Amino acid sequence: MGHLVFNIDVMLAKRKMSVTELSNRVGITLANMSILKTGKAKAIKVSTIEALCEILKCQPGDLFAYEEDEDES
Numbered sequence: 201m202g203h204l205v206f207n208i209d210v211m212l213a214k215r216k217m218s219v220t221e222l223s224n225r226v227g228i229t230l231a232n233m234s235i236l237k238t239g240k241a242k243a244i245k246v247s248t249i250e251a252l253c254e255i256l257k258c259q260p261g262d263l264f265a266y267e268e269d270e271d272e273s
Contacts, residue, residue: 202268206239211256211263226251 212222223233226248235241236248249260256262 202266204239205265205267206236206241207263207265208233208237208252211252211258215256217256222252222255225255 208222212219219233219237220230223230226233228236228248232241236244249263252258252263253260
């Protein structure tokens with residue numbers, strides 16, 4: 201089973217925007233934005249993804265990537 205990798209850091213760097221500014225503009229707490237940014241989120245609202253895409257001027261695929269886990273055998 202694989203996992204999602206969150207590329208919010210990459211998009212922030214490309215847009216020269218701080219995490220604090222993004223969280224304020226999206227309307228979520230800095231703590232929740234940090235959880236998203238580090239990939240520790242268990243769920244994310246579609247409206248949050250839409251807001252991230254609008255503010256960062258990107259597509260959902262720019263924010264996330266799926267990676268297969270390496271075999272642990």
